[in-house]
Amino acid sequence: xxxxxxxxxxxxxxxxxxxxxxxxxxxxxxYIRLIAAGRYDDAYMINWESNVFPGILGRxxxxxxxxxxxxxxxxxxxxxxxxxxxVAADNKEDIKDRLPTIxxxxxxKIALVGAGPAxxxxxxxxxxxxxEVELFDEQDIGGGFMRNQIPSFRLPIEVLNExxxxxxxxxxxxxxxxxxxxxxxxxxxxxxxxxxxxxxxNGRDLTKLPGRQEGDDSIHVGxxxxxxxxxxxxxxxxxxxxxLGGGNTAMDCCRTALRLGGKNVKxxxxxxxxDMKASPWEIEDAxxxxxxxxxxxxxxxxVVENGKLTGMKFEKVRAEYDENGKxxxxxxxxDLVFMEADQVxxxxxxxxxxxxxxxxxxxxxxxxxxxxxxxxxxQSTNERVFFGGDAAFGPSNIxxxxxxxxxxxxxxxxxCQGESLTDRPAPQVNLLSQKMGFHEWTYDNEIDHDxxxxxxxxxxxxxxxxxxxxxxxxxxxxLGYEEAMRCLNCDVQTVxxxxxxxxxxxxxxxxxxxxxxxxxxxxxxxxxxxLLEPANLTDQDLYVSGELKTSRVMVKDExxxxxxxxxxxxxxxxxxxxxxxxxxxxxxxxxxx
Amino acid sequence: xxxxxxxxxxxxxxxxxxxxxxANYEGALSTLCAGCGHDSISNSIINACFELSLEPHKIAKMxxxxxxxxxxxxxxxxxxxxxxxxxxxxxxxxxxxMANRDLVYVGISGDGDTASIGMGQFMHLVRRNxxxxxxxxNNGVYxxxxxxxxxTADVGSASKKGVPNMYEPMDLCELAISLGSGYVARSFSxxxxxxxxxxxxxxxxxxxALIDCISPCVTxxxxxxxxxxYEWVRDHKEATGTFDLVxxxxxxxxxxxxxxxxxxxxxxGSVINLHRQxxxxxxxxxESVLSALEEAKQSGQVLTGLLHLNSDSxxxxxxxxxxxxxxxxxxxxxxxxxxxxxxxxxxxxx
Numbered sequence: 001x002x003x004x005x006x007x008x009x010x011x012x013x014x015x016x017x018x019x020x021x022x023x024x025x026x027x028x029x030x031y032i033r034l035i036a037a038g039r040y041d042d043a044y045m046i047n048w049e050s051n052v053f054p055g056i057l058g059r060x061x062x063x064x065x066x067x068x069x070x071x072x073x074x075x076x077x078x079x080x081x082x083x084x085x086x087v088a089a090d091n092k093e094d095i096k097d098r099l100p101t102i103x104x105x106x107x108x109k110i111a112l113v114g115a116g117p118a119x120x121x122x123x124x125x126x127x128x129x130x131x132e133v134e135l136f137d138e139q140d141i142g143g144g145f146m147r148n149q150i151p152s153f154r155l156p157i158e159v160l161n162e163x164x165x166x167x168x169x170x171x172x173x174x175x176x177x178x179x180x181x182x183x184x185x186x187x188x189x190x191x192x193x194x195x196x197x198x199x200x201x202n203g204r205d206l207t208k209l210p211g212r213q214e215g216d217d218s219i220h221v222g223x224x225x226x227x228x229x230x231x232x233x234x235x236x237x238x239x240x241x242x243x244l245g246g247g248n249t250a251m252d253c254c255r256t257a258l259r260l261g262g263k264n265v266k267x268x269x270x271x272x273x274x275d276m277k278a279s280p281w282e283i284e285d286a287x288x289x290x291x292x293x294x295x296x297x298x299x300x301x302x303v304v305e306n307g308k309l310t311g312m313k314f315e316k317v318r319a320e321y322d323e324n325g326k327x328x329x330x331x332x333x334x335d336l337v338f339m340e341a342d343q344v345x346x347x348x349x350x351x352x353x354x355x356x357x358x359x360x361x362x363x364x365x366x367x368x369x370x371x372x373x374x375x376x377x378x379q380s381t382n383e384r385v386f387f388g389g390d391a392a393f394g395p396s397n398i399x400x401x402x403x404x405x406x407x408x409x410x411x412x413x414x415x416c417q418g419e420s421l422t423d424r425p426a427p428q429v430n431l432l433s434q435k436m437g438f439h440e441w442t443y444d445n446e447i448d449h450d451x452x453x454x455x456x457x458x459x460x461x462x463x464x465x466x467x468x469x470x471x472x473x474x475x476x477x478x479l480g481y482e483e484a485m486r487c488l489n490c491d492v493q494t495v496x497x498x499x500x501x502x503x504x505x506x507x508x509x510x511x512x513x514x515x516x517x518x519x520x521x522x523x524x525x526x527x528x529x530x531l532l533e534p535a536n537l538t539d540q541d542l543y544v545s546g547e548l549k550t551s552r553v554m555v556k557d558e559x560x561x562x563x564x565x566x567x568x569x570x571x572x573x574x575x576x577x578x579x580x581x582x583x584x585x586x587x588x589x590x591x592x593x
Numbered sequence: 594x595x596x597x598x599x600x601x602x603x604x605x606x607x608x609x610x611x612x613x614x615x616a617n618y619e620g621a622l623s624t625l626c627a628g629c630g631h632d633s634i635s636n637s638i639i640n641a642c643f644e645l646s647l648e649p650h651k652i653a654k655m656x657x658x659x660x661x662x663x664x665x666x667x668x669x670x671x672x673x674x675x676x677x678x679x680x681x682x683x684x685x686x687x688x689x690x691m692a693n694r695d696l697v698y699v700g701i702s703g704d705g706d707t708a709s710i711g712m713g714q715f716m717h718l719v720r721r722n723x724x725x726x727x728x729x730x731n732n733g734v735y736x737x738x739x740x741x742x743x744x745t746a747d748v749g750s751a752s753k754k755g756v757p758n759m760y761e762p763m764d765l766c767e768l769a770i771s772l773g774s775g776y777v778a779r780s781f782s783x784x785x786x787x788x789x790x791x792x793x794x795x796x797x798x799x800x801x802a803l804i805d806c807i808s809p810c811v812t813x814x815x816x817x818x819x820x821x822x823y824e825w826v827r828d829h830k831e832a833t834g835t836f837d838l839v840x841x842x843x844x845x846x847x848x849x850x851x852x853x854x855x856x857x858x859x860x861x862g863s864v865i866n867l868h869r870q871x872x873x874x875x876x877x878x879x880e881s882v883l884s885a886l887e888e889a890k891q892s893g894q895v896l897t898g899l900l901h902l903n904s905d906s907x908x909x910x911x912x913x914x915x916x917x918x919x920x921x922x923x924x925x926x927x928x929x930x931x932x933x934x935x936x937x938x939x940x941x942x943x
Contacts, residue, residue: 074601439594439627447599502823503783504628504811509636513603514615533603550827562599569595572628572811 001524003546003553006495009429012581014541015558016491018081021068023403025427025585026050028065028081029491033443035087036484038477043088045098050584051402052121052167053146055159058086059472060150062279062397070490073537074513074560077452079486080475087480089159102171106130108416111191113180116144117398118197118389120167121405125588126412127170134191135172138179139231142168145199145390146398148227149249151256152468183357183385193384193412196371197405200390202353206244206346211302215309215344219302222253222347229256229467238342239263242312244299245347246276251286253345258289259467268294268312268339270329272319285471289464298329300336302344311340350395370394377421378408386412406587413588425586434492434565434578441578443492445565447512448485489563493581496554498545500575503552507567507576508532516567517555521547527555535559598622610646618643620670624663628815630782630808630823631661631730635668637785638699638728641792642669645840653689653696657682657711660737661703661730661808669699680711683718687909690723693919694910697796698725705735708744708763715765719772719801724908726795727803729765730782732810733821740813751818752810766900767886769803770879775906776802777882779897781826782809787898793838794899799860800906807895826895833876833885833898834869857904865902876902 004011014020018028027046034043047054061082069078108131112119115137123133141147142164146155168174180186186194203221206212212219218238222245228234241262243254246269257265267286269276273295276283287293297314304310313336317329352370357363362382364372371380373387380387388408389401411421434442456473457463463471475483508516514532521527527542528535535542540559547553568576598621606614618639623632642652649671656662658679665674673696677685686700707715707729718727733746742750745765746758769777776798780788788806795802807826809815815822820829834854841862854867857877867876874885882901889896909915916923 073604445595446597447601449600502628502811502815503827504630504809504823505633505636505783505785506628509632510598510623512599512601514606515603533607534605536605549824560601560603562601564595564599566595566598566622570623570627570632572626 001521001527001542001544003498004541004543006543009427009583011541012431012493013427013583015493016581016583017068017070018065018079019491019583021064022051023064023400024051024406025583026065027491027582027584029487029489030582031088032079032081032084032484032487033489035084036444036481040088040091041093041095041098044092044095047085047088048095049587051399052124052405053117053163053398053402054085055089055163056146056155057399058082058084058089059155059159060146061085061399064399070488070560071486074488074562075451080452080455080483083455083472083475084480084484086474087477090474091477091480099166099170100128102128103130105132108132108192109134109190110412111136111186111189111194113183113186113194113196114144114198114389114391115139115142115164115174115176116197116199116389116401117146118391118401118405118408119144119195120164121402122195122197122388122409122412123170123172124167125406125409127167127172129413129589131416133172135168135174136178136180137174137176140176142174142176144197145223148230149223149252151226151229151252153255153259153463153466153471154252156468156470181356183363184361187361187382187384191384192416193386195408195412196385196387196391197389197401198391200350200352200395202351203346204349204351206299206348209299209302211304211309214304214307215302218309218343220343220345222249222345223350225345226252226256229260234260236261240311240340240342241265241345242339242341242343243267243345243347245269245349246271246273246278247347247349248278248282249350250345250347251278251282253347254286254291255289256467257345258291258464264340266292266294266339268297268299268314270296270298270317271327272296275319275327289460294339296329297337298331303338309341309344311338312344313338352391352394368394376407376424377411378404379411379415379421383415406585409588410586425591428582428584428586428592430582431493431495431579432582434580439569441492441565443489443578443580444485445489445492445563445578447488447562447564450482450486452486453479453483491581492563492565492578494543494556494561494563494567495577495579496543496545496556497575497577498548498554500573501545501548501554502573502575503548503550504572506570506572510566510570512562512564512566513560515557515559515561517557518548518552519555520551521553531555531557533557596622596624609643611648613643613646613649615639615643617671618649618669620665620667623667625660625667626810626812628811629660630732630810631664632667633782633785634728634730634788634806634808635664637788637792639668640785640789641796644789645793645796647697647796651696653698654701655682655686655689655698655725656701657703657706659703659706659735660810661701662706664730665701680706680709680714682706683711683714683723686725687718687721687723690725690909691915693921694724694915694917695919698723699796700725700727702727702729704729704731704733704743704745708765712744712763716768716772719769719774719803721909722773722775722800722906722912724800724910725802726792727801728792729803729805730808731765731805731821732808732814733819734810734814736810736813740810747820750820751816752814753812753816755818757818764886764890765803765805767883769801770883770901773906774801774803774901775903776800776899777901778803778899779805779807779895781807781830781895781897783823783827784830784897787832787835790836790838791899794836794865797838797840797859797861797863798904798906800908829893830895830897831889833874833896833900834867836865836867836899839864839866857902859904867899876900
């Protein structure tokens with residue numbers, strides 16, 4: 001293999017598994033260290049810069065970082081990154097004086113459709129640069145689906161309001177209760193650019209199932225029902241509730257139903273439980289609140305007697321997978337199963353809907369009737385119109401919407417400055433030695449062996465009787481510290497300088513996980529078979545040095561490196577050094593000249 | 594400075610026949626200087642014991658005083674250990690071995706502990722052929738007292754202080770061969786491919802086995818002008834050949850028949866396959882090995898590898914015909930057979 005080019009920022013970026021997996025590339029280990037140091041404001045601001053909604057995401061993020069966390073490969077469970085973010089948000093003091101100063105107006109005006117995370121992120125990035133930002137949303141308050149689809153027992157309204165208002169208070173002109181029913185009307189106005197962050201507002205229904213029409217009064221589409229609960233139009237539900245679907249919305253529906261008076265709430269999914277789309281922790285929470293899950297049941301009929309819904313009939317199926325892993329649900333041939341229900345919530349997915357976008361204003365629509373949007377610039381085929389969040393490529397999650405918002409903001413800024421959109425700003429990176437003295441590091445390199453700490457919950461009796469009581473109490477400062485110490489500091493990189501190495505083997509001998517090897521060079525496939533420990537995880541890179549004096553090379557498998565710094569401590573010539581790698585995605589207007 | 598090593602290990606670490614991973618053979622985090630050759634030797638011992646699937650509680654680590662003799666703290670923390678007086682590890686080991694012949698004895702010593710203060714004890718240990726592995730971590734300086742030349746420093750070799758050594762060095766391998774040791778090897782801490790099989794062979798050998806292992810002192814003796822630096826040893830070492838050890842339980846497979854020179858069966862049925870060029874040194878012959886060592890020395894080379902092997906050697910227990918059972922398995926009746934037997938025995942001597 002050729003020597004690894006560590007000057008390419010993407011190499012070390014990939015080693016920081018959590019940050020790499022995060023769509024917004026939030027510098028996770030950096031803020032975790034700040035939490036351990038009790039510097040909650042600093043930790044919060046690092047998050048705020050990167051993901052805009054630390055308090056919100058610290059509760060309801062889909063946390064792609066956690067399955068990626070190296071700790072999960074070293075022991076059983078990853079660091080509770082998401083809940084640590086909440087510790088920063090819960091314990092910070094007033095940070096208003098740290099918010100960006102608003103530059104004088106630059107004469108450019110933009111419109112944002114929808115007040116969800118994508119649009120708010122665009123506003124966050126562009127309002128401080130002097131843009132006149134106009135925001136349109138059909139509700140009377142900002143937040144989008146973070147408000148109307150996420151129940152307040154998971155995300156308290158105060159937290160939501162605080163973080164939404166940081167942005168609205170930047171001088172954003174918000175037109176609430178203003179449903180945009182024509183994009184043309186905006187395009188025809190003098191906006192320099194328009195951003196569509198209107199989400200994926202259409203909940204899927206089972207319109208063709210027998211009994212759907214007759215039972216309509218007792219059958220609701222999940223997201224619409226959650227919406228009406230959030231705005232307090234719906235305050236109760238029957239005792240027997242069936243929730244159809246296996247995603248996070250289904251979990252929210254069943255837990256909300258429990259709090260509105262549902263006694264016998266059950267989830268019924270077509271697929272095996274293991275294939276359910278909901279995050280494992282959401283499923284866990286639903287189960288722990290006493291919601292049973294019936295898997296492999298396909299809905300067949302709504303049973304309506306005398307104009308009243310009495311239940312549903314299901315066909316039992318089993319999942320079969322072909323050689324490509326493609327699943328088909330095959331009926332088992334058993335009798336249909338009847339389940340009693342007063343009300344049914346359908347939470348089987350959601351779709352985009354753009355009836356309000358005229359098809360003659362230069363915006364091309366492609367597959368699935370979705371607008372054609374550039375994956376990098378988020379520009380549509382009408383150069384003034386940009387898309388982001390669920391509106392761009394279909395339903396995803398908040399953190400993805402934030403990432404889209406940042407990139408769209410860069411594009412809009414470049415577009416308004418007459419610059420090329422494809423010329424994207426490079427990330428801001430730095431690599432800094434952590435050596436403080438002889439065998440001393442600026443970071444806490446001792447490895448903590450604690451298992452993941454559980455987040456305390458409020459008493460179930462209390463939680464289930466009040467829709468507004470947040471179920472999770474969050475870590476307190478002490479628990480937050482304990483959990484923060486589990487972080488392996490993967491951003492503190494092991495940097496190897498081959499011409500300093502005397503090949504004494506000290507690093508290879510001391511490495512707890514035997515990552516470091518001195519061996520003859522070869523092709524990657526061959527090298528992976530010759531290392532001290534199996535190197536089967538091919539998406540984890542091998543760090544290969546230049547040729548050493550004995551004509552061997554140093555090969556380090558990044559996979560389960562603990563970043564403990566022992567290699568560097570035991571190195572007599574400082575050929576190994578522990579260097580902190582910072583990587584931040586450049587935001588609109590922050591590009592180095 | 595870190596004083597603890599994480600307990601986390603690679604999740605896919607290999608297990609040996611006993612179900613142990615290497616972690617079960619490790620010790621505390623080393624407090625020696627960073628880059629010390631001794632740490633590599635410790636690691637090679639860990640590897641050898643792991644690969645041979647030795648039960649850690651059936652190994653005893655014996656040592657004297659010095660940097661080298663500290664190392665038993667850094668490997669095999671589940672084994673027995675005795676850190677004795679300077680240069681007196683041989684007599685303590687002799688006693689231990691006489692009391693319990695069932696343990697594997699790994700003696701760790703340095704060039705000071707062996708070739709200076711312990712020389713008298715060392716010579717008698719070899720002659721008596723105590724069944725043990727004796728590893729000398731040989732760096733040519735007294736590291737613990739800040740780098741004075743030791744008795745194994747070559748003439749003309751200069752440590753960090755810069756003054757060339759004026760006295761003739763002791764060659765521990767030549768001494769051991771001439772005193773009848775049946776397993777004598779020289780190796781280098783920076784060559785685990787060679788060292789690990791040598792340690793495994795030494796453990797399997799019946800009788801005294803010496804490994805004189807050059808182990809650079811990064812702090813006092815890894816400079817230009819030293820003949821015990823990483824660079825000098827790498828540039829000047831020459832191997833007698835390679836070998837692989839096939840433990841008794843395993844099927845004998847020859848890795849490279851072209852290179853196979855000879856197979857030697859050890860007392861427990863294990864086999865050492867020697868690989869080297871035809872016509873090269875016959876390590877079974879003491880005389881030719883001694884002259885080869887001298888020739889290498891003349892030409893400024895360090896001859897490494899297995900230098901001498903005599904698989905017929907008899908250990909002390911066999912020479913003096915002691916009991917086959919360790920003392921700790923004998924009860925009072927065995928140890929004190931009674932007045933009648935004593936009287937009869939005395940009578941037989943009158």
